[in-house]
Amino acid sequence: MMSIKNYVNNLSDEDLKRIYKKMLMIRKCEEHLGEATKNGAFPGAVHLYIGQEAIAVPLCDQLNDSDWISSTHRGHGHFIAKGGDVKKMMAEIYGKSTGICGGKGGSMHVADFKKGIIGANGVVAGGMGLAVGAALASKMDGNGAVSIIFFGDGAANQGVLMEAMNICSLWNLPMIFMCENNQYSEFTHTSEVTSGKIIDRAEPFGIPKYEVDGNNAVDVWQAAYQAVQRGRNDEGPSFIEAHTYRQRGHVEFEYTFLSRTYRDQNEVELWKTNEKDPILRLESYFIEHNKYSGDDIEKIQKEVQDEVDDAVKFAIESPEPDISSAMVHMIER
Amino acid sequence: MSKQRMMPAINLALQEEMKRDNKVILYGEDAGISLLGQTTGLQENFGKDRVRDTPICENIMTGMAVGAAAAGYRPICHLLYGNFIYTGFDSIANQAAKLKYMTAGQVKLPVVYMAVIGGGRSAAAQHSDIPYPALMNLGGVKVVVPSNSRTAKGLLKSAIRDDNPVFYLTAAGGGRPEEVPDDDNYLIPIGKSEVINQGNDVTIISIGSMTLKALQATKKLNDKGIGVDLIDLLSLVPIDEDTIINSLKKTGRVVIVDEARDICSAASHISAILSDKAFKYLKSPIKRVTVKDVAIPYSPILESHVIPDVADIVNCIEELLELN
Structure with missing residues (x-):
């Protein structure tokens, strides 16, 4: 694994x-969600992105509101990374009227089209077609906007990925396939359900591929930079496979219904160390290179935590949706 | 006004709407060459950017339409045969029908999914289905089924201008040349049926290609002194409840002719609506004339045996009247 310092060049402090x-x-929002769900603070299940933050953020950092992202059931991170409002996301997960979707979508459907967030998606690979359609629109508009499909190693086994790669390559669409390989398809290790290497699937379609350490924000930023520039310059699609690790379960609370464990707890702990965890790695870098002191980091942590606490307070204090809202937004008759 | 068959009328509507609004785009398998004639000449007139030949990949095609619509276009996703709706059903059921609701109306999804449906051409079971019962139950999509070339033009233009996903399902051939208005703003509103024959003894509600058969049955019944109120339903979602209920109030008897299999069909749903909302006006049970509960067979003699025909409709009504 490449250390971060070797990479910092066109990325400023x-x-x-x-x-x-x-x-x-993202981390602190989700740590709250992971805790709060134990007390039944909100309805519905949450699939946490903890450990994968270095994928969504460095990529979305290079995007504008006119660029599109479409993501997964593990979608809070993508929503926040693309500029989604944290308060409105939290309120949505709490099922409140002030939620970004008025409490009608919940965790798996946070979306904000004005910010180019087509949304999280409850169907594995379900966002693929949406992202391709947005890429087609951007291509036809000729505005240099790009479209990103975030998907996991599980979705890489859905046939629609092949359809998407074929059409994006054929039509030279400004699409980025961002595969977050977090090693688990729900409760099964990817190696047990996946043949070959996922990254190699881009090759027969002639799509340039970038394989990166998904827990290294700089590594991801560099690959994303190549892919975004290709899209902006009408050079067609790119495929990135970012290797990462799902520190939490497929879904919170999973051991209340699973009959046995499916991975070694030592494996999980390894990915939470300073060497592996994407946030701790950045902090180590900042401290080693005197960019931040320990106090600075503590201060930032507190700022972020305060913002999350505000969002949670906002969600808790927000009113329930008016029941009449259940009956609108299907088709207009 | 000129007499046209179904496919040229569809083509005319597409030409007019693509000319009117450059956000209207169309893609599908063989969209350029056009297998059945709906899209003939579109690529020549509007270019390969707006009229795209896709690979055979219904899964991505149906989802792409939703994404392109969310990003400001008005895509027409040409799926050729109705059975291929099943192939692309994930994005239809899970995205197109739900995205607007799940996001509290953040987005408009002006998509038209276009396909030919129904049997009668020895195309066998995988090219002859009537897939609208499943679509009607999704809630988040409109469904229209024109019966002839005139309604094909008017409904397609309305579908393209609608801000919701609309399934535009037509018979493959059939029908006769009808007068089609030249007016490039000729619209038939979605959700409105047409009463195409007036009578006092029985109401026939017909859908799509069954309308021509119902019209022929009406003439035979008229000859026998039976007056028929014939309603060409045209829209399945939303259903024009007022018109069908008013007709029932007048005649007291209803026969619904639907080429779908009976279980959870449009016919069975309409029957439920009428018994809920107009029970006291009924003089006899609501009857449904539908395709038999089998896959559509290939051999013409078998196929015509399972698809409702004029005699089935006439017999059904005669039996109904004998009950009283």
Whole structure:
């Protein structure tokens, strides 16, 4: 695994600090969700992105509101990374009227089209077609906007990925396939359900591929930079496979219904260490290179935590949706 | 006004709407050459950017339409045969029908999914289905089924201008040349049926290609002194409840002719609506004339045996009247 310092060149310390703060925002939101779900603070299940923050943030840091992202059931991180409002996301997960979707979508459907967030998606690979359609629209608009599909190693086994790669390559669409290989398809290790290497699937379609350490924000930023520039310059699609690790379960509370464990706890702990965890790695870098002191980091942590606490307070204090809202937004008759 | 068959009328509507609004785009398998004639000449007139030949990949095609619509276009996703709706059903059921609701109306999804449906051409079971019962139950999509070339033009233009996903399902051939208005703003509103024959003894509600058969049955019944109120339903979602209920109030008897299999069909749903909302006006049970509960067979003699025909409709009504 390449250490971060070897990579920092066209990425400024300010860029990296901004990325770090956003990663921290995702982490702290989700740590809250992981705790709060134990007390039944909100309805519905949550699939946490903890440990994968260095994928969504460095990529989305390079995007504008006119760029599109479509993501997964593990979608809070992508939503925040692309500039989604944390309060409105939290309120949505709490099922409140002030939620970004008025409490009608919940955790798996946080979306904000005005910010180019087509949304999380409850169907594995379900966002693929949406992202391709947005890429087609961007291509036809000729505005240099790009479209990103975030998907996991599980979704890489859905046939629709092949359809998407074929059409994106054929039509030279400004699409980025961002595969977050977190090693688990729900409760099964990817190696047990996946043949070959996922990254190699881009090759027969002639799509340039970038394989990166997904827990290294700089590594991801560099690959994303190549892919985004290709899209902006009408050079067609790119495929990135970012290797990472799902520190939490497929879904919180999973051991209340699973009959046995499916991975070694030592394996999980290994990925939480300073060497592996994407946030701790950035912090180590900042300290080693005198970019931040321990106090600075503590201060930032507190700022972010305060913002999360505000968002949670906002969600808790927000009113329930009016029941009449259940009956609108299907088709207009 | 000129007499046209179904496919040229569809083509005319597409030409007019693509000319009117450059956000209208169309893609599908063989969209350029056009297998059945709906899209003939579109690529020549509007270019390969707006009229795209896709690979055979219904899964991505149906989802792409939703993404392109969310990003500001008005895509027409040409799926050729209705059975291929099943192939692309994930994005239809899980994205197109739900995305607007799940996001509290953040986005408009002006998509038209276009396909030919129904049997009668020895195309066998995988090219002859009537897939709208499943679509009607999704809630988040409109469904229209024109019966002839005139309604094909008017409904397609309305579907393209609608801000919701609309399934535009037509018979493959059939029908006769009808007068089609030249007016490039000729619209038939979605959700409105047409009463195409007036009578006092029985109401026939017909859908799509069954309308021509119902019209022929109406003439035979008229000859026998039976007056038929014939309603060409045109829209399945939303259903024009007022018109069908008003007709039932007048005649007291209803026969619904639907080429779908009976279980959870449009016919069975309409029957439920009428018995809920107009029970006291009924003089006899609501009857449904539908395709038999089998896959559509290939051999013409078998196929015509399972698809409702004029005699089935006439017999059904005669039996109904004998009950009283």
